[in-house]
Amino acid sequence: MNRFKVLVLDPISEDGIKELLNHPNYEVDVNTGLSESEILEIVGDYHALIVRSQTTITEKIIQHARPLKVIARAGVGVDNIDIDAATKYGVIVINAPDGNTISATEHTLAMMLALTRQIPAAHKQLSEGVWNRKAYKGTEMYGKTLGIIGVGKIGFGVARRARSFGMKIVAFDPYLSDEKAREADIEKLEIDEIAKHADFLTVHTPLTPQTKGIVGKEFFNMAKPGLKIVNVARGGIIDEAALLEALDAGQIDGAALDVFESEPSTNQALLGHPQIVVTPHLGASTIEAQEKVAVSVSREIIDILENNVIIHAVNAPRMNENINEELRPYINIASHMGKVAIQLMNRPPSEVKLKYHGELALDDTSILTRSFVSNMLKPHLGENVNIINALYLLQEQGVTYKVEKQAQTHGYNNYLEVELVNSEETLTLGASVLNGYGERIVKINGFQVDIKPTKHLLFIKHIDRPGIIGEMGHTLGKYDINIATMQLGRRDEGGEAMLSLRLDQTVGAEALEELIKIEGFDQVKQVDLS
Structure with a gap:
């Protein structure tokens, strides 16, 4: 019976990887906070690596891990993994795209509430000893129109929860069918129509050439007065420079951002703007989400190494040499x-x-x-x-x-x-x-x-x-x-x-x-x- 070695290089929920820890065919070593040179010294005989965002997997590391078959990112983004090198050496890179669905959905609603009730600013002033009720007059979400760009699992989750607040939902997604929209009580609109009708806007799309800057100057010029915007998806979907211009010109009312064009963000004009609520990419940062992504990659590592079943690969291994x-x-x-x-x-x-x-x-x-x-x-x-x-x-x-x-x-x-x-x-x-x-x-x-x-x-x-x-x-x-x-x-x-x-x-x-x-x-x- 084959025995496989797995190296965990970043802090991972132990409950999440218990299937690997308890599996008789797997030897799991947890060794975190290592430099590249330290990883190179020990990585030579591992079949799978598990990382989060702290450790960077370079081509050197992939080269040194001779039996390496899988690199698993316990999360969504894989920017810290050399995908080209992994593909070159026939190593499958997997992630856990579904594990943070609930966390990102709830964080979106939290950001909407924080923005509309000015909670961060009110907290800061009160914690400094200033009781100033008159300065913080919010608006209700009830009866307002929420525009959603991107109606995948997270977008649908936001829509369901927003309806419980009494909001009307309008949305754009190129793959949203009429039937699916009717079932979810969502009105399909084009993006420019969403700009004209939405009181709140949230985006839930990947960052692609088609979505980069999709909420930008043209959108803000058409926006309904008082619009509030939330981004818990990917930095770059909202044009940050255009957002600042729109806020300063009074075209829109406010924004809540968890993700940024460059991270960690150093754009102080954005981070310190009085009409913007910011968090440091916390959409997936819950105990439950971290356990789910660990469970997901653990199970898929077992499926790949034992059954050659692959679901969440983010690279395409080299084609079988036996292809006609x-x-x-x-x-x-x-x-x-x-x-x-x-x-x-x-x-x-x-x-x-x-x-x-x-x-x-x-x-x-x-x-x-x-x-x-x-x-x-x-x-x-x-x-x-x-x-x-x-x-x-x-x-x-x-x-x-x-x-x-x-x-x-x-x-x-x-x-x-x-x-x-x-x-x-x-x-x-x-x-x-x-x-x-x-x-x-x-x-x-x-x-x-x-x-x-x-x-x-x-x-x-x-x-x-x-x-x-x-x-x-x-x-x-x-x-x-x-x-x-x-x-x-x-x-x-x-x-x-x-x-x-x-x-x-x-x-x-x-x-x-x-x-x-x-x-x-x-x-x-x-x-x-x-």
Whole structure:
């Protein structure tokens, strides 16, 4: 029977790791507060490491731990672990994303109450011997509208608790279905509408390129007077400079922040502002949360080392060397299709269907499915999505998926088609790998195209008419954007058509706005595969 060694490098709840401590196959050593050099001296024969936020796991440490299979972060963030090095050496990095759900939810409500009743300022003045009741007149939460951006587990938890205060809930989340919103008594709104209607706003999204600064100058300019903002999610979702400007200009009433763009924060203008309540990233800092995350990573370490079952990996281990060589190019095209599909959709899908045709259908295509789904989810769920946790996260978002396999080839030796559906639209993409030419997207919503996925792509749905392509070329030329290749797909003369362009540069917002104004252009979508 295998025996595994586990090294705990940061203070962890002993109750949380008791499954490891009591397991006959595991030897657990707790050795905290070590420097890198001290860790290097002892780490050589450990199969798993457990850390929180204090210890940094470097490439040197990973190299020295010869039998190392798992690095576990008893929490959510993994900034203190060299993910690239772990992946390079085939080490799985896991975290515990669900363990702090209740703690973060409750801290959000605590921050809302502290902000609206000015508790920190009143406490400070009274503790200094000043009794000043008149200075602290709060507002009630009852009857107010709470806007929530990001309605995952924490966002839903906040919504349920806020309703007990008699609040109305409005929310935005690209994966929030109408049915789920109705069941939770949540009104779905776009972000600019939330700004106009919300008395309170709380954010609960990952920090991604799409969410960075999502609450910024434009949001504050539209905000309802008296708005109060809470962030217990990730620093950077709220633009701190714009927040200070909005507070000083009287556009909003106050903010409560547990997370910051840079931590530990040294922004004294922010930390000392009289209308801001701050805490030092305490969202997950409860006894219960720390025990839950320890239990979570302990159980998953056992599952990985004994059963090869992985749920919360934040990196993708190197692919099995035994993967069919003919399948490898389709992993690339499936990944690119995921990136293209989500950028062509106005909203994320509620249903996904993947169809494999030809010889491809005879292989194990699960790696292709996971590659597609992980790249489709990343823009909204962040870089923690990978081929290991993709289907788990897809299910968590309430998205159904189906895989079909057919011998029919559609004129190609192998053909992959994906169909994405939501309540407003359907998108179909077809792709193949052509001998001597590589991967190609060959179908978009019934239009036959032939486009090689490259960094900058532009797709234009339009009415086919004389001169329309010349107008497009003139506009792109005006902004110094060079066309590398162009494909035109159409069904009938003078009917609907699809332009697919490979470009050498990104199309800026001003150029995109000018393109969409061209007569006959119905939809202009830029896709970035960088």
